[in-house]
Amino acid sequence: MTHVDPYFRKLTGNYLFSEISRQVAQFQAIHPEKRLIRLGIGDVTRPLPAAVVEAMTAAAAEQGTPAGFHGYGPEQGYPFLREAIALHDYQDRGIHVDPDEIFVSDGAKSDCGGICDLFAVGNTVTLCDPVYSVYLDTNVMAGRAGEFDPATGRWSGLLYLPCTAENDFVPAPPAEQADLIYLCFPANPTGAAANRAQLQAWVDYANRHDSILLFDGAYEAFVTTPGVPRSIFELPGARTCAIEFRSFSKTAGFTGTRCAYTVIPRELEREGVSLRRLWARRQATKTNGVCYVVQRGAQAVYTPAGRAQVAENLAYYRRNAQTLRAGLTQAGLTVYGGVDSPYLWVKTPKKQTSQDFFRLLLEEAGVVTTPGSGFGPHGEGYIRLTSFGEAGETQEAAARIAALL
Amino acid sequence: MTHVDPYFRKLTGNYLFSEISRQVAQFQAIHPEKRLIRLGIGDVTRPLPAAVVEAMTAAAAEQGTPAGFHGYGPEQGYPFLREAIALHDYQDRGIHVDPDEIFVSDGAKSDCGGICDLFAVGNTVTLCDPVYSVYLDTNVMAGRAGEFDPATGRWSGLLYLPCTAENDFVPAPPAEQADLIYLCFPANPTGAAANRAQLQAWVDYANRHDSILLFDGAYEAFVTTPGVPRSIFELPGARTCAIEFRSFSKTAGFTGTRCAYTVIPRELEREGVSLRRLWARRQATKTNGVCYVVQRGAQAVYTPAGRAQVAENLAYYRRNAQTLRAGLTQAGLTVYGGVDSPYLWVKTPKKQTSQDFFRLLLEEAGVVTTPGSGFGPHGEGYIRLTSFGEAGETQEAAARIAALL
Numbered sequence: 001m002t003h004v005d006p007y008f009r010k011l012t013g014n015y016l017f018s019e020i021s022r023q024v025a026q027f028q029a030i031h032p033e034k035r036l037i038r039l040g041i042g043d044v045t046r047p048l049p050a051a052v053v054e055a056m057t058a059a060a061a062e063q064g065t066p067a068g069f070h071g072y073g074p075e076q077g078y079p080f081l082r083e084a085i086a087l088h089d090y091q092d093r094g095i096h097v098d099p100d101e102i103f104v105s106d107g108a109k110s111d112c113g114g115i116c117d118l119f120a121v122g123n124t125v126t127l128c129d130p131v132y133s134v135y136l137d138t139n140v141m142a143g144r145a146g147e148f149d150p151a152t153g154r155w156s157g158l159l160y161l162p163c164t165a166e167n168d169f170v171p172a173p174p175a176e177q178a179d180l181i182y183l184c185f186p187a188n189p190t191g192a193a194a195n196r197a198q199l200q201a202w203v204d205y206a207n208r209h210d211s212i213l214l215f216d217g218a219y220e221a222f223v224t225t226p227g228v229p230r231s232i233f234e235l236p237g238a239r240t241c242a243i244e245f246r247s248f249s250k251t252a253g254f255t256g257t258r259c260a261y262t263v264i265p266r267e268l269e270r271e272g273v274s275l276r277r278l279w280a281r282r283q284a285t286k287t288n289g290v291c292y293v294v295q296r297g298a299q300a301v302y303t304p305a306g307r308a309q310v311a312e313n314l315a316y317y318r319r320n321a322q323t324l325r326a327g328l329t330q331a332g333l334t335v336y337g338g339v340d341s342p343y344l345w346v347k348t349p350k351k352q353t354s355q356d357f358f359r360l361l362l363e364e365a366g367v368v369t370t371p372g373s374g375f376g377p378h379g380e381g382y383i384r385l386t387s388f389g390e391a392g393e394t395q396e397a398a399a400r401i402a403a404l405l
Numbered sequence: 406m407t408h409v410d411p412y413f414r415k416l417t418g419n420y421l422f423s424e425i426s427r428q429v430a431q432f433q434a435i436h437p438e439k440r441l442i443r444l445g446i447g448d449v450t451r452p453l454p455a456a457v458v459e460a461m462t463a464a465a466a467e468q469g470t471p472a473g474f475h476g477y478g479p480e481q482g483y484p485f486l487r488e489a490i491a492l493h494d495y496q497d498r499g500i501h502v503d504p505d506e507i508f509v510s511d512g513a514k515s516d517c518g519g520i521c522d523l524f525a526v527g528n529t530v531t532l533c534d535p536v537y538s539v540y541l542d543t544n545v546m547a548g549r550a551g552e553f554d555p556a557t558g559r560w561s562g563l564l565y566l567p568c569t570a571e572n573d574f575v576p577a578p579p580a581e582q583a584d585l586i587y588l589c590f591p592a593n594p595t596g597a598a599a600n601r602a603q604l605q606a607w608v609d610y611a612n613r614h615d616s617i618l619l620f621d622g623a624y625e626a627f628v629t630t631p632g633v634p635r636s637i638f639e640l641p642g643a644r645t646c647a648i649e650f651r652s653f654s655k656t657a658g659f660t661g662t663r664c665a666y667t668v669i670p671r672e673l674e675r676e677g678v679s680l681r682r683l684w685a686r687r688q689a690t691k692t693n694g695v696c697y698v699v700q701r702g703a704q705a706v707y708t709p710a711g712r713a714q715v716a717e718n719l720a721y722y723r724r725n726a727q728t729l730r731a732g733l734t735q736a737g738l739t740v741y742g743g744v745d746s747p748y749l750w751v752k753t754p755k756k757q758t759s760q761d762f763f764r765l766l767l768e769e770a771g772v773v774t775t776p777g778s779g780f781g782p783h784g785e786g787y788i789r790l791t792s793f794g795e796a797g798e799t800q801e802a803a804a805r806i807a808a809l810l
Binding site for chain 1: 406407408409410411413414416423446448449450451452453454455457458461462465466468469470471473474475476477478480511512514515518519522523524525526527528539542543546582584585614615616617654658660661662663675676678680683686687689690691692693694695696697698699702795
């Protein structure tokens, strides 16, 4: 008879954001009169830049003509997009990344999950705590975790890196051997940005220990502080130890359009195997690439018009972050993040639990947040707010929360 | 140090179609004057139906407005698309499938690969021989194969089902216990269609043995022979043993647009676990759903205009299949498939190997095919041709091949 994957079965509950959606929907059903302001899930609200819409419209028209029709594309992505990414996101910033080191995909989530396929089950996985749950859940599914301990909220067999106010939410490399190291800076959920010295310590550790840094740079576009790296490949030595995940979701409003990319340098090998070639084989076997119309849309992000429109959207979200930071700080809350990041990490008042403060804000202020404990034990005592809301609603949310405290 | 996945490393060579592309590109580079006709890879050539282009254009415009903007969608797909699929592809044909049993994805290839995640490594996998290489390769990566034997062209630990002219390329269930059973009918690569009795035997086997049928119905739209099932769920008992993969690629020309779906009935459980719920968890953790614009395009396939346009395209490809069947048969070749299928499975003349006949057709006729041996040992002595080419080129290909023999 058929046996179900034993690791997969260990995963308890639902995917974090599905679970929150469920709680919010339940509340809304009971209180249909309440107008909720949603600053929980990190979804954007600004429309697609006009340049992107124009490019997608033109590409859709092409797809309707025999001469312009595109069938299966290269699994790695069209050269027009890979070249634009290499030029604008890397080479123009003095970073060495070539187009054939770039793999276009339908989302950073797909890539963060899929990357597990390249590595043996026995590798030790290191994660920040709190952390974006996808890194954890996909490794539980892959059999790299032992057992979940409800008392500690942790899995055995994983190495957790506490991210606390004491270390500015940027952990130092551990004393132990870690093989697969997930890092996300600017961080989700804490909104912390790692500086050059902090990231260099990780690159040096990884090269010394033959580890792989799985670097999630989904929020790099929000960096404004001079000297804060926007790519792991700004650090010397990263090309022999790092894989970088990037996305058009938060930068250009592609959360519902689905386009991202992963960078694997030619130099990155383990046990004599090129990880770039292994990923190429994985992608060719398990995907058929990304929609042509979407790739044309992503390419338009790099046109002069596209870049100007993206900059406007980013400025809009940054203003939201400032609004929230100022409003909540003034209301007496302790607020982290929201500077080089779209996320604000807010300490719950009066030692409330994350879940209690989340429910309070939902029920009394009608503001949807994410309870920090959902991201890991060290997220307890915090909630996450995003700056991706509509500007007026964001202002109102800050006022509603302030009025409640 | 980091260890590479030991199973993945076993995969020899490139993904089949990448390798053929490489050989063809190499030949074309040496002979730039030759006008090649490509009937190898199963890519379509007809443009997207006008109804699909219109829907995608309208959806792209929506995405450019604050009020019409869609961010993250449901990981399982939008209800508007799942309801259209359930109604038109199943309920209108008297087949019981509900919208919440349908999971929209970016491709049947992604789903065929991803489904491996749900099952324990120790399950016995059964495959047709010859077979679409994705089923094989993803199971090798997942650790369900032993070692590859170059002498036989087979992996130890897998159960192969020879598909030969003697069994009309439709194998009967084996005497042994098979846990995960990949079936694709109408078949890729042989073009064979399984009749009701043949499929019922598989459903009965699977229910008796607690096996799972992984049924790839990517080519169902090409069925014209009365009584040939278009879905595994037409067969009584399938809801307790089958998962069905479907795609808009070949039906509606979505090879470059990327949309497909997988059906997992509520009744399908193993070891007390609902596979539908497990897949929902997998998809929510490893993907963020499919592009909104693409899902609106897929929905348009089911409008009256969309259905009429799709029917025209299918008729076009069917005429191609007839052209190839008639032309090659008249030239003295033995031809299978091409009736309820877009694929023709052609016996090589004079006992040539698949690779020799593939090279001959490439070099002397300028026609790109796929060597049958690439699909498995029992594909040796055959080549695969597709009816997805341009009509004039397809006629010319048949004439060029006939002239050569």
